[in-house]
Amino acid sequence: MTVESVKPAQPAAPQLPVPPLAGGGVPVLGHGWKLVRDPLGFLVRLRDHGDVVRLKLGPKTVYALTSPALTGAMALSTDFKIDGPLWESLEGLLGKEGVATANGPRHRRQRRTIQPAFRLDVIPEYGPIMEEEARALAERMGSGEPVDCTSESFRVAVRIAARCLLRGEFMDERAERLSVALATVFRGMYRRMVIPAGPLYRLPLPANRKFDRALADLHLLVDEIVAERRASGQKPDDLLTALLEAKDENGEPIGEQEIHDQVVAILTPGSETVASTIMWLLQVLTEHPEHAARVAEEVKSVVGDRPVAFDDVRKLSYTNNVVVESMRLRPAVWILTRRAVTETELGGYRIPAGADIVYSPFAIQRDPRSYDGHLDFDPDRWLPERAKDVPKHAMSPFSVGNRKCPSDHFSMAQLSLITATVASRWRFEQVSGSNDATRVGITLRPYRLLLRALPR
Ligand code: HEM
Structure with a gap:
């Protein structure tokens, strides 16, 4: 000794x-x-x-x-x-065994399972779905009715996540149900986090019942998606197959609860964050028509008159900078x-x-x-010659380290594609009843953004 x-x-x-x-x-x-x-x-x-x-x-x-x-x-x-x-x-509502709340060896193992679905070289495989959803959103905007940006943003975010990562049949109808359930769950969850008055939330009030129904539907939907994939006997090379085939630290198949919690733990951070960011992007395009016009010009010069494609996105540098600048000033997280x-x-x-x-x-x-002009909306600050002056970690919307968001490339690709697709087709103005003030919840987003889409 x-x-x-x-x-x-x-x-x-x-x-x-x-x-x-x-x-x-x-x-x-x-x-x-x-x-x-x-x-x-x-x-x-x-x-x-x-x-x-x-x-x-x-x-x-x-x-x-x-x-x-x-x-x-x-x-x-x-x-x-x-x-x-x-x-x-969060664990109490969404489950204890998913990647977003696990620590230690379980977390490392779960990251290894999900990471391949988000690899940079895999993202182009999701391109056709992202294109289809971005165009469908732009199409819906032309209905003549005011665009309810809260529900539209949730819809496109959940549809892209569910269709790309979980595939499966009936995903159209399920993505729709998921987006309604998730929007309600997130609203109620923040209240329960900041005012942890347990018994109050068990009272049979309409708001509590709506929340309970949405949460139950979310868990039911996840069970349906998992059961259907199992029943199909198919094993496409996707995230759901990776989750179903995953083994624990001892090489044993992971339990049902963990599979369920993992799907929830990927769908929930994946929908609210992207949806809120899309709401802010639509708000930015409305508040700064000059930047929206520059996005449209860039799309025109790179893409011409055909619809924007996934492969165009990496050439749309100004559009990408608008997305980053929007995320800087109005971060979801x-x-x-x-x-x-x-x-x-x-x-x-x-x-x-x-x-x-x-x-x-x-x-x-x-x-x-x-940041110079720290409150100015200035997409050009992300030009390489200026971006190099931004201190390290002063812009890490996806965080860094072992908890870094696995979906950074997946998210940026869809956000830029959606921005390019809608801004090249529409100009926006707020309509009466719209309120773009910041609503603080689990994420930041506008209270209720209602827009009129005018052809560009
Ligand atoms: C974690 C941001 C989209 C799945 C995180 C974290 C941040 C973040 C900051 C780290 C949290 C922490 O450090 O405590 C964002 C933003 C998004 C986005 C800004 C979009 C604009 C997505 C999407 C998905 C996703 C689309 C899935 C489809 C996850 C998961 C984690 C996570 C599973 C937990 C990772 C872990 O703990 O190991 N996200 N995210 N995120 N995100 Fe995202």
Whole structure:
């Protein structure tokens, strides 16, 4: 036995100071009331207190990171895992065994299973479905009725995810049901996360019943999709086959519950994020007609008069920059959390084991220290000669590290294709009853964007 081995374990960061406490807390509630009243404004202003700040949410201490370098350092470090109140409430509703909430060896194994379906060289196989769905959306916009961007964006996002990744028969009807169920579930889920008043949600009120029905339908649909694939005896080379054939750490087939939770864990982050981003893209095309016109000109010069095809997307650099700039200023994912698995250090401060840490991509992507004209909508800032000046991790809408979104290429391809397809065909204006103010939920999106589509 060596002398070292009998010494008491040394904490990792014993001498380091604790981060400063953010200003503006009140007794009992701490900063909680500010976070509920004006979450985005509160998170943006935290940077004035330092790169790492302590928040009091009731009796609980939470640590907030406000610099891109530290958010990147945390995402890339093994000292943190996915956990905390946000994830616990998600697990309760969507299942505990899916990739989005798992940690450790199970998470690594699940990532290995799903990753092939999202590989860059596989994405072109989804091209025909993406083209078809983008054109169908543009077609529906010409119905003469105001375009309800919330339901249309959900529809196209869910249809693309379900048709590309799960295939199967009756997917048209199922994608439609999925998009209605998911839209309702997401609305209710955020309320349940920020106001965790369990018994209240069990009361037989119309809103609760609607939520319960939508959640039950979501789980039922997933069971139907899995059962139908099994009954078909077919094994196409797709994500669902990969999930059904997956083996656990011991080489045994994975359980039914895990298969179910995995499908849910891919469909849910895959629909709300893309749908919200499409809503913002439509809002941007409406608010900035000059940028929309440039997108249309670019499409015309690259594509001519035929419909935009999947293969055109990589040549549409201005359109891609509009998508990225829209995601910078109006990110769907506005807050992310982690939990420290061990005592550790961030930015020279001590972070205790078990601490919950939050950061806001919304705040990071609007930081004047990272962006000139930080609130200007300026797609050309993503031209290579200017983009090189953007600090590392100041624009990571899909995050980095082991929890990075597997769907970055899949998402960017469809977002650019949809933007090019609709902007080259239509100009937009808001109609009465439309409200494009930011609605804070699980994702950020406009409250209720209603548009009139005018031929370009
Ligand atoms: C994870 C963003 C679309 C599936 C994530 C994370 C971010 C993100 C930031 C990391 C969360 C964290 O660090 O805690 C986005 C954005 C999207 C998008 C901005 C679209 C604009 C999609 C789509 C799918 C998807 C289309 C699937 C079809 C997932 C999954 C995870 C994830 C399964 C969990 C990964 C893990 O924990 O290992 N996404 N996402 N996402 N995303 Fe996406």
